[in-house]
Amino acid sequence: MENHTTTDPGVAQRYRVCAVEEIAENGGVLADLGHREVGVFKHKGRLYAYDNRCIHQGGPVCSGELLGATKLELDEGKQARREILDEDEMRLVCPWHGWEFDLLSGQAAHDRRYRLRRFNVTVEDGVVYVDA
Numbered sequence: 001m002e003n004h005t006t007t008d009p010g011v012a013q014r015y016r017v018c019a020v021e022e023i024a025e026n027g028g029v030l031a032d033l034g035h036r037e038v039g040v041f042k043h044k045g046r047l048y049a050y051d052n053r054c055i056h057q058g059g060p061v062c063s064g065e066l067l068g069a070t071k072l073e074l075d076e077g078k079q080a081r082r083e084i085l086d087e088d089e090m091r092l093v094c095p096w097h098g099w100e101f102d103l104l105s106g107q108a109a110h111d112r113r114y115r116l117r118r119f120n121v122t123v124e125d126g127v128v129y130v131d132a
C-alpha cells in the first residue's frame, strides 16, 4: 500500500488504510499492506488493528464476524434464562474453525495465553494509519 512514511529497516512502516468514517462502528476493513493483510476494527469509537493471520492454523481471522460475546442471562434462581450477545465484550470469530478473540486485547477467548498479532493504529486528519 502507498504512503510509507518510515523507511528505516527494522522499524515498522506506516501505512495509510482509509478515512476513519469508512470503518463502521462494530465493523472493520481489511487493508492489504503488500507484505501482509491487516484488519482494522472500530468499537465504541476506538480502533484496533490485527494481523489477518489466525494463530491457530493461519486462517483469515480478520475476515470473520465481529460479535458480542455470548453470555447466559440468569433468572432470580440463578438458572439460565437465555443466551445474550454482550456488545461490551466484542469477539472476532475466525471463519475457519471458530476460534474467538477478544477485540480489545487480541487474546483467544478460550485460552488467554494466545493472542493475535496487534499493530499500532492512529488517526490523523481523519485518516487511519497502521504501523506494521
Ligand code: FES
Binding pocket: 054, 055, 056, 057, 058, 059, 060, 061, 094, 095, 096, 097, 098, 099
Ligand atoms: S485457523 Fe482460525 S480458528 Fe483455525
